[in-house]
Amino acid sequence: MTGIAAPAPVFTAPDLSDEALAAATAEIAATAAEFDASGELPWPGLRAAHRAGLLTAAVGRQFGGPGAGPLDVVRILAAIGEGDASVGLLAANLLLTHAAQAAHPSWPAAAYEDLLRRSADGPALANAVRAEPELGAPARGGLPRTRATRTAGGWVLNGHKAYATGGAGLAYHVVWAVADEPGGDPVHPRVGHVIVPGDRPGITWLDTWNHLGLRASNTHDVVYRDVEVPADAFVEIPRGADGVYRDPAAATGPGGFGHAALYLGVARAARSAFAAFARERVPAALGRPIAQTERIQAVAGEIDLQIVQAETLLFGTLRRLEAGETAILPQLSAIKVAIGRSVVAATQAAVAALGNPGLSRHHPLERHLRDALCVRVHPPQEDAVLLASGRRVLGV
Template sequence: MTATLLTLPVPDLSDDALAAVTAELAATAEEYDRSGALPTAGIEAAHRAGLLTATVAERHGGPGVSPLDAVRILVALGEGDPSVALLAANTLATHQGQAVANHWPAPAYADLLRRSAAGPALVNAIRAEPELGAPARGGLPATVARRTADGWSLSGHKAYATGGTALAYHVVWAVADEPEGDPAAPRVGHVIVPGDAAGITWIDTWDHLGLRASNTHDVVYDDVRLPAGAFVEIPRGADGVYRDPAAAAGITSFGHPALYVGVARAARAAFVRYARERIPSALGRPIAETERIQAVAGEIDAQIAQAETLLYGTLLRAEAGHTDHLPQLSVLKVQIARTAIAAVQAAVAALGNPALTRHQPFERHLRDVLCVRVHPPQEDAALLAAGRRLLTH
């Protein structure tokens, strides 16, 4: 069977259908945040709705939704449970990349699609390492893919491998060690690794402030044997240097900021609900009727309106064929992140102690939204690159 023989579901992307998925995820989000367990209920809900394979290309039997609809999905998932949304974002990005360029070996991608048709099949690019950190700021991995008589042997230690044991496939950043290679300038690429391959060991290291259910643990590869086609080289630039694919934003890289816009929307809904229900004895009416709380609600709404306009507007302009904003994609992501954080912080600051107790969802939303800052390109790098572009051209 080939990938093209599969027919994956076409998801219902109406506002009502997405809102129903949001509500289903939200019903278990607090439970998974407290336990740190893999959010299986939310993952299953996203799979049943056809959202985990929404970006599979039509030529592979998928619906091939646009980047705009992909971020709509992730806003909805992020509003329900951002840990589920992060797992989905990484998976959707993998399928988007394959839709643009068939870089996966055909047998591996066909297997991924078969698994996706049968149940949730998560994928993640696993790049960070304990010593190096994230590669967006340069450096080469210590993880090595060594040539064997019939393929490759992968060995190394990776950090922040979101998805953990739930991953159907790992896309592992590594250096190639091969007899015919140049030791001074080795090939660098991604190794496509089935999650159930022999030689993979997980180390439970994830004990984080936010996105606690994302299962972002360390993973060790010890002589993991893979076929010859498993190594996919990253092309060098014109200057002979490898460029980290995550070091600059592209049109299909807005899934991560989108899920945090969803977190801000969840905080707004919680603020409205709390303000309507909270009736201090000294006031004798809901705090929602006071000008102070109404002004804060307006501030929250303004920040979310800005984040959504930047998010959707960026993609709509690209769909319309505009290119003048493409050099600004990285700083647009920065601004989306800033406004999502500002919306949640406004809610927390206005409510004081109730917003910081675990009996209310605000502190969870704050912890989760702060994680937007870790996704590359990070704020200082994006601003530096934008400033250099302006001042040197």
């Protein structure tokens, strides 16, 4: 019959046992090197994550999803990141979108229902598109040049964004913009996100992504020219109690460890690659695998120490938050930075110990190091975190 809406999809909870996550990691990893080399979107890895139910795990129960909490989300992202960091980044952006919608529903109902319907059939990506060529990262302050202009029937979006992860593969863009509307305050305009379907006319992609790491993430520039969206597509970001707008990404919140988790997965992959090489490498002068030498054993211990430290910080922090411990809230950004430092230290130790093989594109360690270094770009960045922490400690 026509005129009857299709029932909303129901997403069953994925198997998050260690064995099931390890199987998903292995399947995702099988094509990671190929897509790192080509720079194309890693659809095979995304489809593997989708089949395992990992991409929809954070869909809220009110929307027919499993409603996975922060602990399960970071376990999922660590497993995906261990397989392929680019798939991990795309998955992190999507899962955090679903988690935010579950906690504070703000999307237009029709748009989110459409995203869920697409998600029932395959990977349907969504991401916040926020940075701009002139402004840089919004967490540094300032307002976007991108404008949503009010019309009689909705909004018209115009602007140029940078580092829009997902590229043309995005089903939905969540575009950071300023409202240009009748009666608006020209000094303190409304700021928000515009929910834009990826196939809307007026969207042009610029293939600018030529990065050290995360090469398959398609983090290109995108231009919006007179993109029309309905009236409910603009979702305002609330101001503080003092009436001042502050970007939410300027500090890490309780749900802000998804990106850190995927890079923890990268460090785990580096540890595995290092161990495999050490067991297989038999120099003629040594006559036995280098894994049997104390030097390599000590390096393996250092790598493991850094990963244990990152895991303890990540999972321990989330368990403290889960228990209702609020005293840790001001330290979340510093904890995120510390996790990133451990991730980089673990991968650098592995590469440094192996010399040329560790830097060769014939060996996965080179890719893991390139991907791990990208942990530093996610806001809030280290210098801003240290400054804020120092001011808090000193009472300045």
